[in-house]
Amino acid sequence: MIDVTTVRALHPLEIRILLAYGPGDIIDGQKVRQDLGFREGQENQAFSWLAAKGLLEEAGRNIELAYELTALGKEWHEKGTPEARIMAILAEQGPLSLPDLAQALGFDQKTVGSAFGALAREGVCAMNDEKKASLRDARLPARVQALAALLSKAASMGGMLPEAVLDQDELAIMHTVAKKRGAQDAPFRIAERTRVSYRVTQQAAEWQEAVRSLGMTGEELGAITPEMLEKGSWKHGQFRPYNVQVPPARVIPGRRNPYVEFLESVKDKLVSLGFEEFDGNLVETEFWNSDALFMPQFHSARDIHDVYYLEEPTHAKVIEEPYLSRVAAAHEHGGMTGSRGWGYSFDRDFTRRLILRSQGTVLSARQLPKAHIPGKYFGIVRCFRYDRVDATHLSDFYQTEGIVLGEDVNLRTLLGFLEMFATEVAGAKEVKYVPGYFPFTEPSIEVHIRHPVLGWFELGGSGIFRPEVTRSLGVEVPVAAWGIGIDRMALMALGLNDLRELFSSDLESVRLRRSQFKLQ
Amino acid sequence: MPKIEVNERLFFQLAGRTWEDALELEQSLTTAKAELDEWDRSQPDDGTRTMKIELNDTNRPDLWTTAGLARHLRTYAAGKVPVYPFFASPRKQLEAHRTVRVERSVREVRPWLSGFIARGPAITDPVLRDMIQSQEKLAWNFGRKRKAVSIGIYRTSLIEWPVRYHGVDPATTSFVPLQETRTMTLEQILEEHPKGIEYASILKGRPIHPLLSDAKGRVLSYPPIINSADLGAVQVGDSEVFIEVTGTDYPSVALAASIMACDLYDMGYSIENVRVEYEYDTPFGSTVVFPYYFQGLASTTLEDIARLLGTPLDLDAVLTALTRMGVCAYTENGSVIQAAPPEYRNDFLHSVDLVEDVMIGHGLQAFEPARPSAFTIGRLSPIEHYSRKVKNILVGLGYQEMIYNYLGSGRDFAEKMQIPTSSLVKIANPMTENYEYVRNSPLPALLNTESVSGKASYPHRTFEIGKVALKDPEANYGVVTRQYLGMLISHAAADYNEIASHVAALLYFLGKEYVVRASEDPRFVPGRQVEVLVDGERRGIFGEVHPAVLEAFGITMPCAAGEFDIEAMM
Incomplete structure (x- = not known):
């Protein structure tokens, strides 16, 4: 049984062949063109489709000679052969010298010379005493007439004369004027064509039957045109079904970057949890980057090999008061914070040193003086580290950080937040907390999660800001600070395994990149 | 964060238990904020097997040693505080037989010294390795690369007491340092000896340098640079060592000696106090017996x-x-x-x-996690909100969003763009010249995409919204950060008219009336570029990218591009 949809998907050319011939019939291109009026090329399309369906099989192939009208041949056909035109002009204007003849007809000397020579040999023309060509017999020689007839015949058959359509006399003439190569100075080019004939298979009977029973004619409507709609002509025909299995052509759409979309989805998630986004400068001071976070100025993470310094300018003009004095006091002896401080002499010059922000916590510190209580803030911000760039390190990258201010902030609510991030943002099934260490929080907690795909990993660090940090910046309530690492989840969501790929310059790879992230 | 290598057998012995399972050990280590980094148990358990452990707490140098970490685990499990009877304190005077005299001459350069003597079983290879590791970790991480704290270990039997800690002239004082056979002056050591070169910055330019020598005038060491080859070498089999700590931070100097003394005591050594006599007063008195308990409640x-x-x-x-x-x-x-x-x-x-x-x-x-109950309103920052609006319009115009790194080379950010590097924020300590400047425009990155994406089907339409850093002498930092849009089209017929149409569509949907004014930016073709003025203020520029720029990037397809300060347009 044949599938009706397959039959419906037949092309009109296929249908017409199926309806015209039955099993066992031998057909070829010429026959189909003659019988069904196919245009050159259409038959080959139809044959290949039908052969692919097993409805035609190759019956034989022979090489045929054919003679193709060249550009020169077309010109001869339209304006006459040089010989005919020489005779015509001599009849009209009387004897002319060969150069005059060439000029009058627009031929070169060689063409005129050889045409006149042939006519002279046949006694139709001769050179008179004044060395001018003159006409002796006004009737065209048979050879010239036969060539003109051949040109007409070729033109009428689309410029191509298969050898089989020529008789002995025509062939004899053809052999004198056709060339195989370099045929631009000849009226015909000799072409070899392989002619394949096909036999209609037994299978075709069933298809033929199906086509007939479905009332298909091969005259179904193709593309819907404005004219068709204006005239309503579509009402009188049937639409040809298309082969809907053909792969569609590629389009290149305008598109969001999947990594940016991922970052935005995390932002949206945090907003939905009641966090307000903050933003800030790429260039910061040692003060806000580290001093305000109670990292002693001699701390090992503040080395020249960890932070990028600006070459010019090197220092901020001022650091905001009263924060500078309060932070300096906290470092030196604790100040008003209840701490004994680090016990060293705070360097007020170094604190103005300009650097590229190395941690998102800068923005948390900057938010403290202007934060609402209760308040929740976050940022996904670009940070810079003095690191060799490889698959797991970048010199600039995003950090996701935030703070929670409120009377009810304590270890247990901090754990509550971490649990929320783990399940809501990371989709974790299991969460584990261990004591951690950060210079600006006490207590400090690391959160590890079991991700459905990635397994156990450290999602982030957090803690409650030290009073040296918060009180110096004018905040009296406890502040939970947290940072989560989302790049591993981003890589997984984007099917990548190299952090550098997140910032890829390769347009094709970015165009084709798909994201599979799904926030809960 | 310090990472230490511990001998497994020594570690387990000091901890008073063994762990069969890495997971179980990891769990125990969490109370010390420590992580098991490497423990290859396929190696034979012949007493030399080691494990690597990372310590996260930079304020707990006592945990950076095998004995110290083991002590924490032992104490945590037993719930019993260990007793160290050899500490002097403000309330507990102790006698000491051995003395170090600290002379006034070191006061300006490296004023503090502590020390003690440990006596006990012949030192084994794992113990010696551990002592050297403690010495290094304490001096490097806790001692700020030997500046605040450095530690020397000596064979006591070779020393004639009392020991002198005094200041000397680096040009005329000389001795044979470790890893050398010749006598070198202190200046020579700083210039030629590998350790001298490494730590020279601590002493460079000082007229007087510190030196430890014994009663016979023989050099023990040149703190914090190097020990002497004669008196300053300890080996396996020694059973009595003198450990001294010098530095610029007194509590740290005292604490480092306390940590090493407790460690050696835990490993079965008896600790003999050393009296340090200063020629000047110190917060702990002018004569201090170490190890000294100085901590307050x-x-x-x-x-x-x-x-x-x-x-x-x-x-x-x-x-x-x-x-x-x-x-x-x-x-x-x-x-x-x-x-x-x-x-x-x-x-x-x-x-x-x-x-x-x-x-x-x-x-x-x-501690059970608890849901916080305070109500707060979440919201995106205004610039994030506005950026998303811009992005949506550009995607509708057929643009692919890109995202790039902000650091790059002077070659990409300035030279190829035909602008001077002085307009860019430069890093003083770049790791490589590939990441030496902060960008002032998204266009170099967009052009770089063109230079590597010649095989991607055309047309190309790309954009990025991100930060740029612009120099501004008026600003407190001399630099301001702005949110910029960069947009670029590239194909055989990309031209001014096309980008102009896109800009017109973008600004229409952003609700911005604008006028254009001819501009002269070397990045664009003269006569085919304009500045965009919104409310009379310059907010951006667009035009055909100059072929000299394209050539510098190796691009052979015409490009038109624009950049806008969307933060200013918001």
């Missing part, structure tokens, strides 16, 4: 603990928890907790530090 309250941890704990629970952390604590009135830091710790700056010890000692898993 830390305190907190049950109320503070309840407030910070979110759960009230009773006095017993708090004292038990602190004991597990090695802290002896007591209360006089039932609510204020007084705590004596262990001899080897000096990390209680604030009451919160003590509260964290209560948390760890009590067990973090005992």
Whole structure:
């Protein structure tokens, strides 16, 4: 049984062949063109489709000679052969010298010379005493007439004369004027064509039957045109079904970057949890980057090999008061914070040193003086580290950080937040907390999660800001600070395994990149 | 963060137990904020097998040694504070037979010294390795690369007491340093000896340099650079060593000696005190017997603990928890907790530090997560909101969004763009010239995409919204950060008219009336570029990218591009 949809998907050319011939019939291109009026090329399309369906099989192939009208041949056909035109002009204007003849007809000397020579040999023309060509017999020689007839015949058959359509006399003439190569100075080019004939298979009977029973004619409507709609002509025909299995052509759409979309989805998630986004400068001071976070100025993470310094300018003009004095006091002896401080002499010059922000916590510190209580803030911000760039390190990258201010902030609510991030943002099934260490929080907690795909990993660090940090910046309530690492989840969501790929310059790879992230 | 290598057998022996399972050991290590980094148990257990452990707490140098980490685990499990009887303190005078005299001449350059003598079993290879590792880790991480603290170890039998710590002229003083056979002056050592070169910055330019020598005038060491080859070498089999610490931070100098003394005591050595006689007064007196317990009491309250941890704990629970952390604590009135830091710790700056010890000692898993109840309104920043609006319009115009790094080379950001590098923010200490400048425009990155994407089907339409850093002498930092849009089209017929149409569509949907004014930016073709003025202010520029720029990027397809300060347009 044949599938009706397959039959419906037949092309009109296929249908017409199926309806015209039955099993066992031998057909070829010429026959189909003659019988069904196919245009050159259409038959080959139809044959290949039908052969692919097993409805035609190759019956034989022979090489045929054919003679193709060249550009020169077309010109001869339209304006006459040089010989005919020489005779015509001599009849009209009387004897002319060969150069005059060439000029009058627009031929070169060689063409005129050889045409006149042939006519002279046949006694139709001769050179008179004044060395001018003159006409002796006004009737065209048979050879010239036969060539003109051949040109007409070729033109009428689309410029191509298969050898089989020529008789002995025509062939004899053809052999004198056709060339195989370099045929631009000849009226015909000799072409070899392989002619394949096909036999209609037994299978075709069933298809033929199906086509007939479905009332298909091969005259179904193709593309819907404005004219068709204006005239309503579509009402009188049937639409040809298309082969809907053909792969569609590629389009290149305008598109969001999947990594940016991922970052935005995390932002949206945090907003939905009641966090307000903050933003800030790429260039910061040692003060806000580290001093305000109670990292002693001699701390090992503040080395020249960890932070990028600006070459010019090197220092901020001022650091905001009263924060500078309060932070300096906290470092030196604790100040008003209840701490004994680090016990060293705070360097007020170094604190103005300009650097590229190395941690998102800068923005948390900057938010403290202007934060609402209760308040929740976050940022996904670009940070810079003095690191060799490889698959797991970048010199600039995003950090996701935030703070929670409120009377009810304590270890247990901090754990509550971490649990929320783990399940809501990371989709974790299991969460584990261990004591951690950060210079600006006490207590400090690391959160590890079991991700459905990635397994156990450290999602982030957090803690409650030290009073040296918060009180110096004018905040009296406890502040939970947290940072989560989302790049591993981003890589997984984007099917990548190299952090550098997140910032890829390769347009094709970015165009084709798909994201599979799904926030809960 | 320091990473140490510990001998497994020594570690287990000191910890008083063994671990069969890495997971179980990892769990135990969490109370020390330590992580098991490497433990290859396929190696034979012949006494040389080691493991690598990373210590996260930069304020707990006592945990960076095999004995110290083992002590923490042992104390935590047993709930019993170890006793170290050899400490002098303001309230406990001790006699000492050996003396180091600190002369006035070192006061300006490296004023503090502590030390002690350890005597006991012949030093084995694992113990020697561990001592050297402790010496290095303490001096590097805790001692700020030997600046604040450095440690020397010597064979006591070779030394004629008392020892002198004094200042000398680096040009005329000389001795044979370790790893050398010739006599070198201190200046030569700083210039030629590998350790001298490494630590020269600590002493360079000082007229007087510190030196330790014995009663016979023989050099022990040149702190903090190098020991002498004669007296300053310790080997396996030695059973009596002198350990001294010098530096610029007195509490750290004292603490480093305390840590090493406790470690050696735990490993079965007896500790003999050393008297240090200063020619000047010090916060611990002019004569100090080391190891010296200098730490003061830390305190907190049950109320503070309840407030910070979110759960009230009773006095017993708090004292038990602190004991597990090695802290002896007591209360006089039932609510204020007084705590004596262990001899080897000096990390209680604030009451919160003590509260964290209560948390760890009590067990973090005992605290249940609680949902915070305060109501807050979440919102995106205004610039994020506006950027998303711009992005949506550009995507509708057929643009692919890109995202790029902000650091790059002067070649990409300036030279190829035909602009001077002086317009860019430059890093003073770049790791490589590939990441030496902060961008002032998204266009170099968009052009770089063109230079590597010649095979991607055309047309190309790309954009990025991100930060740029612009120099601004008026600003407090001399630099301002702005949110910029960069957009670029590239194909055989890309031209001014097309980008102009896109800009017109973008600004229409952003609701911005604008006018254009001819501009002269070397990045664009003269006569085919304009500045965009919104409310009379310059907000952007667009035009056909100059072929000289394209050539510099190796691009052979026409490009038109634009950049806008969308933060200013918001």
